[in-house]
Amino acid sequence: MPFNEKARLDPSQVQDRRGSRVGRTAAFGGGGLGLIIIVVIALLLGANPSQLLGLVGNDLSSPGQNVSQVSDLQTACQTGADANTREDCRIVGYVNSIQDYWDTTFTNYGEQYTSAQTVLFSGSTQGACGYASGASGPFYCPTDQMVYLDLTFFDELQTRFGAQGGPFAEAYVLAHEYGHHVQDLLGVLDSSGGSDSGPQSMSVFIELQADCLAGVWTAHAAETGYLVAPTSEEIAQSLDAAASVGDDRIQRETQGYVSPESWTHGSAEQRQAALEDGLQSGDINSCETPGWTN
Helix, strand or coil: CCECCCCECCHHHEEECCCCCECCEEECCCCCHHHHHHHHHHCCCCCCHHHHHCCEEECCCCCCECCCCCCCHHHHCCEHHHHCCCHHHHHHHHHHHHHHHHHHHHHHCCCCCCCCEEEECCCEEEECCEEEEHHHCCEEECCCCEEEECCCHHHHHHHCCCCCCCHHHHHHHHHHHHHHHHHHHHCCCCCCCCCCCCCCCHHHHHHHHHHHHHHHHHHHHHHHCCECCCCHHHHHHHHHHHHHCCHHHHHHHHHCCCCHHHCCCCCHHHHHHHHHHHHHHCCHHHHCCCCCCC
């Protein structure tokens, strides 16, 4: 495992809502194959599921939350040694490393980095961007500046979409979502326009840029002190995870054919190439991020 055993973790950057049950049901529109495709597109990293699904909450079940904590991250996740033995502590360690890197990078460019919490949940939860289901996949909500993640998503990557899996596949997913947070802080998400689609669309550009930013962090991950330098096998895990959530691979799996005009995240080849760009350059400017110069 890639964590320095003596590194001190900061679990306050991660909220643990696992074991909470949100008393809400949802009504969906546009059923049949169209609904299936929309749901699967939400699995592609970075989507806002409540927008994609047209999801409407109805308080038909018992209101509020029945909270039963699965774990206490504050006491369980103290050091890198804990991150090497527990998945939830590993998430804490990755979040700490990612945010440490971006805080330092923003400071070096004379900018202010604002920390974003990651919310771990099981099944469903409620956030500023609406109701979130574990089936929707991880996503970043710019309204509350939080990353939402159900850990079962990583099993889905392997069992349904054929990813190799592994700890550094998890690191890529988190780094991609925090790439959206960086975009949000820089105003990229505000200027991204509407929900267009296609290989050359702004939607695809936003996702590929987040992949590139994930690669930039990976190139510098060891410098944060939380991790040792990733091995070639771990790098391969992240590249494979990026390819497994390409629009073309998702579409082949769910509808049996590829329709590039509906892409919102990019093909497997595009996503892998974007991640590799960040990895090889280690430079945010290689990601065409506006507003910063050397």
